[in-house]
Amino acid sequence: DAGITQSPRHKVTETGTPVTLRCHQTENHRYMYWYRQDPGHGLRLIHYSYGVKDTDKGEVSDGYSVSRSKTEDFLLTLESATSSQTSVYFCAISESGQRPYEQYFGPGTRLTVT
Amino acid sequence: DAKTTQPPSMDCAEGRAANLPCNHSTISGNEYVYWYRQIHSQGPQYIIHGLKNNETNEMASLIITEDRKSSTLILPHATLRDTAVYYCIVREYTLGQNFVFGPGTRLSVLP
Numbered sequence: 001d002a003g004i005t006q007s008p009r010h011k012v013t014e015t016g017t018p019v020t021l022r023c024h025q026t027e028n029h030r031y032m033y034w035y036r037q038d039p040g041h042g043l044r045l046i047h048y049s050y051g052v053k054d055t056d057k058g059e060v061s062d063g064y065s066v067s068r069s070k071t072e073d074f075l076l077t078l079e080s081a082t083s084s085q086t087s088v089y090f091c092a093i094s095e096s097g098q099r100p101y102e103q104y105f106g107p108g109t110r111l112t113v114t
Numbered sequence: 115d116a117k118t119t120q121p122p123s124m125d126c127a128e129g130r131a132a133n134l135p136c137n138h139s140t141i142s143g144n145e146y147v148y149w150y151r152q153i154h155s156q157g158p159q160y161i162i163h164g165l166k167n168n169e170t171n172e173m174a175s176l177i178i179t180e181d182r183k184s185s186t187l188i189l190p191h192a193t194l195r196d197t198a199v200y201y202c203i204v205r206e207y208t209l210g211q212n213f214v215f216g217p218g219t220r221l222s223v224l225p
Contacts, residue, residue: 043158092213108157
């Protein structure tokens with residue numbers, strides 16, 4: 001398995017509080033992604049990063065921000081959490097090179113906003 | 115704007131081959147077919163990918179029709195641990211492009 005860890009693995013927070021989720025990789029892959037998974041929606045891309053300090057929006061980026069100050073870390077921040085952001089969040093990585101860029105996923109963070 | 119169509123669920127007897135179909139009739143020439151699976155509450159796991167030719171690795175085989183409008187993922191000897199949701203995804207060979215996961219096929223391997 002790719003060396004991807006996510007922290008925390010579970011979090012319960014109150015509406016209106018800020019929350020930061022961390023993704024850490026030991027594979028030195030260039031690209032990192034944040035997805036959310038909700039029943040009936042499959043996985044949806046929130047943001048992704050194509051290098052240190054280089055990020056872009058995905059399909060469902062409203063209410064989320066990201067930062068990548070080091071190759072190995074990609075942070076997802078909910079500035080003011082809402083109940084609609086209750087979800088399971090997955091981080092993924094992909095490498096540059098000759099292989100067609102399959103993504104490898106972390107174990108997920110289950111976030112509950114009350 | 116789903117690019118793929120999969121049956122919502124399938125059953126397979128343990129030890130038998132599991133054949134999971136996927137329809138991607140609008141696939142373009144530079145798009146690959148990827149398969150992932152997700153075991154309950156875990157992150158998605160990459161299985162295999164292909165462009166035109168059939169592919170095989172230690173986990174599975176991928177059979178792509180000549181017109182590339184459909185494909186089949188084959189797990190040759192399914193085990194109980196293969197029970198999962200299987201996703202067929204079509205995307206370009208472009209670094210940074212996200213994977214769009216649809217609802218997939220829920221495979222249940224039965225003892």
